[in-house]
Amino acid sequence: MSVEPIYQRARTGLIRARDRAADGLRRARGGLRPGWERARTRLRETRFKRPSNKALAWTGGVFGALVVAIALFLILFDWNYLRGPIGRYASAKTGREIVLAGDLKVHAFSLNPSASVQGIKVGNPKWAGPGQTADIKKLDVQVKLLPLFVGQVVLLNLQLDQAKVDLLRDRQGRATWDFSNGKKSNKPFKMPPIRRFVINDGHLKIRDQKRKLVLNGEVNATEEMGRAGRGFLMTGEGALNGNRFLLRIQGGPLLNVDTRKPYPFDADIRSGATRVTAKGAITKPFDLGQFAMNATAQGPDLADLYDLTGVALPNTPPYKLNGRLSRDEHLYKIEGLGGRVGDSDLAGSLSVETGDERPYLKADLRTRSLDFDDLAAIFGGAPSRKAGETVSPQQAAVGRQMAAQRRLLPDSTLDVTKIRSLDADVRYRVAAIHDAMLPLRSGDVTVKLDRGLLSANPLILDLPQGKITGQAHLNARNAVPVTEVDVRLSNARLEQLIPIKGQPLAGSFVGRIKLKGSGDSVHRAAANADGEVLAVVPSGEIREAFAELLGINATKGLGLLFSKDQGSVPIRCGVAHFQARNGVLTADRIVFDTKPVVATGGGTINLENETMDLRIQGRSKELRLVRLLSPITVKGPIVGPKVGIETGRVVAQGGVAAALAGLVNPLALLLPFVDPGLAKDASCAALIAEAGREGVPVKTVAAKTARR
Numbered sequence: 094m095s096v097e098p099i100y101q102r103a104r105t106g107l108i109r110a111r112d113r114a115a116d117g118l119r120r121a122r123g124g125l126r127p128g129w130e131r132a133r134t135r136l137r138e139t140r141f142k143r144p145s146n147k148a149l150a151w152t153g154g155v156f157g158a159l160v161v162a163i164a165l166f167l168i169l170f171d172w173n174y175l176r177g178p179i180g181r182y183a184s185a186k187t188g189r190e191i192v193l194a195g196d197l198k199v200h201a202f203s204l205n206p207s208a209s210v211q212g213i214k215v216g217n218p219k220w221a222g223p224g225q226t227a228d229i230k231k232l233d234v235q236v237k238l239l240p241l242f243v244g245q246v247v248l249l250n251l252q253l254d255q256a257k258v259d260l261l262r263d264r265q266g267r268a269t270w271d272f273s274n275g276k277k278s279n280k281p282f283k284m285p286p287i288r289r290f291v292i293n294d295g296h297l298k299i300r301d302q303k304r305k306l307v308l309n310g311e312v313n314a315t316e317e318m319g320r321a322g323r324g325f326l327m328t329g330e331g332a333l334n335g336n337r338f339l340l341r342i343q344g345g346p347l348l349n350v351d352t353r354k355p356y357p358f359d360a361d362i363r364s365g366a367t368r369v370t371a372k373g374a375i376t377k378p379f380d381l382g383q384f385a386m387n388a389t390a391q392g393p394d395l396a397d398l399y400d401l402t403g404v405a406l407p408n409t410p411p412y413k414l415n416g417r418l419s420r421d422e423h424l425y426k427i428e429g430l431g432g433r434v435g436d437s438d439l440a441g442s443l444s445v446e447t448g449d450e451r452p453y454l455k456a457d458l459r460t461r462s463l464d465f466d467d468l469a470a471i472f473g474g475a476p477s478r479k480a481g482e483t484v485s486p487q488q489a490a491v492g493r494q495m496a497a498q499r500r501l502l503p504d505s506t507l508d509v510t511k512i513r514s515l516d517a518d519v520r521y522r523v524a525a526i527h528d529a530m531l532p533l534r535s536g537d538v539t540v541k542l543d544r545g546l547l548s549a550n551p552l553i554l555d556l557p558q559g560k561i562t563g564q565a566h567l568n569a570r571n572a573v574p575v576t577e578v579d580v581r582l583s584n585a586r587l588e589q590l591i592p593i594k595g596q597p598l599a600g601s602f603v604g605r606i607k608l609k610g611s612g613d614s615v616h617r618a619a620a621n622a623d624g625e626v627l628a629v630v631p632s633g634e635i636r637e638a639f640a641e642l643l644g645i646n647a648t649k650g651l652g653l654l655f656s657k658d659q660g661s662v663p664i665r666c667g668v669a670h671f672q673a674r675n676g677v678l679t680a681d682r683i684v685f686d687t688k689p690v691v692a693t694g695g696g697t698i699n700l701e702n703e704t705m706d707l708r709i710q711g712r713s714k715e716l717r718l719v720r721l722l723s724p725i726t727v728k729g730p731i732v733g734p735k736v737g738i739e740t741g742r743v744v745a746q747g748g749v750a751a752a753l754a755g756l757v758n759p760l761a762l763l764l765p766f767v768d769p770g771l772a773k774d775a776s777c778a779a780l781i782a783e784a785g786r787e788g789v790p791v792k793t794v795a796a797k798t799a800r801r
Contacts, residue, residue: 281382336365367392405511410435435467473505559585600633630667
């Protein structure tokens with residue numbers, strides 16, 4: 094159509110409008126001002142339309158031609174010319190070589206542009222040496238165009254065929270999957286919404302030298318139609334640190350993903366006998382920094398979860414735990430934790446903060462009923478192997494070996510790298526304890542871990558009467574860990590700690606153990622420990638028959654036993670003090686003073702070979718016609734020593750005053766070590782005072798110290 098007729102009609106309209114405007118002007122001059130204003134407005138509109146129509150015609154033509162030209166260019170252009178520039182740009186941004194090795198096809202003239210490349214090779218960063226982080230045979234990607242203008246990315250399709258991914262993290266924490274080119278970011282991994290996600294014949298290899306982890310497996314992902322409808326499925330199979338690894342993640346249909354609605358998923362992850370299952374949702378698909386799920390974990394040892402989570406947990410018997418796991422950026426929480434560890438229940442809550450150099454674990458845990466032997470696994474030992482006890486096959490093997498060797502202290506090597514890998518603040522409370530060597534009733538301990546220094550302080554164990562209190566430290570900051578233990582026993586009762594039928598022994602009992610040793614196992618730390626051990630019986634009673642036998646008074650002692658005489662005599666004081674040097678506890682004083690007999694002794698306890706060799710000599714305070722002047726011996730493994738009488742030797746009878754002198758002097762010096770207030774207790778204080786009155790040399794300063 095010619096432009097001329099349009100112009101003529103526009104000109105004629107302009108003339109008519111002008112005439113009407115002049116007529117209106119005349120009326121306005123006659124006092125009709127509103128008519129004048131309307132005429133002015135109409136004149137302005139008429140003058141504006143004339144250039145707009147012409148410009149519109151020309152602009153429309155030029156724009157249409159430009160669109161057609163761009164469309165033809167995009168359709169006919171060979172995008173392979175850009176493979177080199179794209180690769181060089183990506184290499185400069187990531188600090189590694191990236192090559193588009195195969196044919197590149199782009200469909201850009203669309204509201205849903207797409208691209209396909211037949212081969213992509215992503216090299217390692219320089220520090221990782223030669224090799225490739227990823228080698229993808231084919232990559233297809235399609236995006237929505239319009240959301241890009243408001244800063245949103247929506248992937249309509251992401252498909253990887255025969256992708257080989259080889260990831261490495263070294264001991265310094267450098268990772269080949271870090272594409273920041275030195276610009277560190279603490280933000281969690283976030284993916285855009287994906288409508289269709291496919292991985293065909295993918296191979297994944299992860300070598301994490303920092304966590305000592307190796308994963309090698311096959312990964313596939315697809316959208317499939319099942320009986321419950323369409324849904325996303327990702328599967329993986331391979332080996333994790335030598336154990337068979339299985340992965341299955343099933344989610345809702347990707348086609349309907351909405352960033353404003355949570356995306357549901359189920360997960361099942363297995364590594365050997367360890368299994369983690371979860372059912373939850375990603376709060377904002379697919380921002381992996383926000384999710385919540387109901388999770389269950391079970392396996393032979395909680396420490397094995399380190400391979401899957403990176404969080405160092407203690408060794409335990411077989412367990413099954415469940416709870417509500419959630420993530421908010423760097424903070425992971427488990428609330429409503431419940432289940433069993435070995436034959437003990439466990440409940441509470443915990444959280445892990447991952448934003449800093451080391452994860453920070455904070456927990457408040459509770460147990461209603463603790464099977465005490467379950468704690469043995471924490472120190473590298475084994476729970477009880479009796480019928481009905483819960484123990485893993487590996488722990489049962491450890492138990493059999495320790496029993497065959499007649500050992501008490503476990504020799505399993507401590508993995509110090511795990512202790513150095515996180516910080517922690519954990520409180521653990523136990524309402525009831527059973528199956529312990531001592532009659533423990535309840536417990537409470539706070540454990541803190543700071544840059545490889547583990548402290549259990551305070552440690553409190555309640556007895557029916559009295560308690561055990563103290564602290565323990567494990568310093569794993571250096572090459573060889575150092576362990577320190579300092580615990581006190583106060584206000585306890587002999588008859589409860591040493592339950593014997595008929596209760597021939599009763600009285601108060603206090604003690605202290607203070608040892609320090611280096612080594613990467615409990616046994617090795619004890620084998621070179623230094624320190625001291627002290628046990629004191631400040632007062633009590635002992636059946637007279639046993640007191641006489643302690644002095645080897647055969648006639649009276651046996652006579653009282655056979656007559657079933659239940660008469661008792663007072664225990665004036667008992668002390669056993671050991672000095673520890675290089676794992677050998679040497680008894681510099683063993684004294685047990687009763688009304689008829691005072692017994693003294695000595696010997697050693699060797700923590701290296703876990704044997705003891707003690708000798709006790711009794712002296713009667715009264716004239717006895719028949720006395721076997723032979724010491725009592727306690728020899729053999731700590732777990733089962735034998736009590737006997739040393740034969741073939743006659744010991745000259747000594748005076749009671751000499752025996753008391755041997756008791757009093759060291760006692761006055763040692764009482765403050767175990768309990769500053771012990772000297773005020775009944776017979777020990779009386780014995781010191783009595784011995785002083787009878788001429789036994791007692792150091793004045795020591796006695797004053799003891800009386801404080």
